[in-house]
Amino acid sequence: MHRHPINEVHTVPPVTSFAPMTPDPGSPLSSAAPVRVSDAPVVAAGAVPGYGPIFNAGVIEHDGALHLFARGVRDGYRRNEGPGARFLDYVSDVLVFTSLDGRSYAFQQVLAESAPHDVFSYEDPRVQRVRSGDEERVVMTYTNLPSPESGQPWRIGVHRLGYEDGRFCLNRTSGRVVGPDGIPNKDAVLFNLRDGRVAMIHRIHPDMQLAVFDSLDDLWDPPPGYWEEHLRGLKRHTLITPSDGSLGVGAGAPPVLVGDDLVLFYHEREADGQYTTRVALLDHGTGRVVAILREAIMRPQLPWERSGDVDGVVFVQGAVVQADGTIYLTYGAADRCVGAATVRSADLVALLQAAV
Numbered sequence: 001m002h003r004h005p006i007n008e009v010h011t012v013p014p015v016t017s018f019a020p021m022t023p024d025p026g027s028p029l030s031s032a033a034p035v036r037v038s039d040a041p042v043v044a045a046g047a048v049p050g051y052g053p054i055f056n057a058g059v060i061e062h063d064g065a066l067h068l069f070a071r072g073v074r075d076g077y078r079r080n081e082g083p084g085a086r087f088l089d090y091v092s093d094v095l096v097f098t099s100l101d102g103r104s105y106a107f108q109q110v111l112a113e114s115a116p117h118d119v120f121s122y123e124d125p126r127v128q129r130v131r132s133g134d135e136e137r138v139v140m141t142y143t144n145l146p147s148p149e150s151g152q153p154w155r156i157g158v159h160r161l162g163y164e165d166g167r168f169c170l171n172r173t174s175g176r177v178v179g180p181d182g183i184p185n186k187d188a189v190l191f192n193l194r195d196g197r198v199a200m201i202h203r204i205h206p207d208m209q210l211a212v213f214d215s216l217d218d219l220w221d222p223p224p225g226y227w228e229e230h231l232r233g234l235k236r237h238t239l240i241t242p243s244d245g246s247l248g249v250g251a252g253a254p255p256v257l258v259g260d261d262l263v264l265f266y267h268e269r270e271a272d273g274q275y276t277t278r279v280a281l282l283d284h285g286t287g288r289v290v291a292i293l294r295e296a297i298m299r300p301q302l303p304w305e306r307s308g309d310v311d312g313v314v315f316v317q318g319a320v321v322q323a324d325g326t327i328y329l330t331y332g333a334a335d336r337c338v339g340a341a342t343v344r345s346a347d348l349v350a351l352l353q354a355a356v
Contacts, residue, residue: 063166072092159175
């Protein structure tokens with residue numbers, strides 16, 4: 001078992017300012033292009049004893065702080081020189097970090113630990129507030145990876161979270177695997193439609209699909225036949241498909257509401273294997289796509305984004321609208337560390353609306 005006291009590790013030395021990075025070369029976005037908050041990761045690999053890569057992180061603002069939920073890979077993994085998985089003994093847990101400024105993060109806790117006979121590996125957590133009836137709940141979605149020996153595919157895991165004494169905790173009885181049985185399914189994010197229904201974007205390769213429920217309870221325990229009907233009408237439920245020549249797409253961060261516009265950041269794997277960040281405008285009433293920008297808004301640019309365990313990856317999983325009108329983004333970089341960037345929400349929405 002991994003045991004760590006609160007605030008044991010600061011991931012970067014405290015500093016007073018960071019020089020922002022310039023927008024990606026050739027970007028058509030001008031003032032709407034994301035700007036990195038630093039030329040270094042906000043959470044580095046090896047920042048927590050017992051863990052190597054720490055990456056693919058969702059984020060939520062709560063109680064005056066940013067809470068970052070990251071995938072931490074335990075020490076001891078190794079590259080597979082034979083056929084099969086890229087790495088061996090590759091097991092990850094959910095680690096939580098906190099920050100007051102979005103630049104300097106302190107390690108707080110191991111929120112969810114993998115176990116051989118439970119969740120073999122927790123991967124790619126996203127955290128979102130979701131209304132259901134008269135309640136607002138905080139929900140963590142993640143990829144539930146079974147043991148390699150099981151022969152079972154990865155599935156979508158969900159957990160409700162509680163909060164007390166300055167930290168989030170798992171509602172232990174709320175853990176579920178959701179979605180159709182026996183089919184690889186991941187990259188799930190949740191959000192509310194205007195009428196209060198609960199929508200889930202998920203990824204059955206290579207596309208992204210939309211599933212809608214009357215409540216969170218219906219997501220946890222859907223009506224009989226729900227997922228069978230969803231699969232029969234999968235083309236009708238498909239939300240976004242890869243661009244010509246690209247290999248796949250998947251949701252990034254839970255959609256954020258800017259005025260009455262829902263903005264979705266998502267990833268696209270291009271033909272050369274590079275992961276880029278794309279953005280779409282969703283209809284608040286239906287969750288369907290209104291517009292997509294033709295170009296990626298962020299590409300691997302910095303050395304630690306271009307080179308790592310998986311080269312050429314920027315993988316957004318967290319988005320928070322800030323009081324100054326910017327959207328704060330957290331992303332995994334090259335399957336090794338966590339970066340952060342900001343984008344001007346008004347400029348980005350204007351570009352999306354112009355693309356309708």
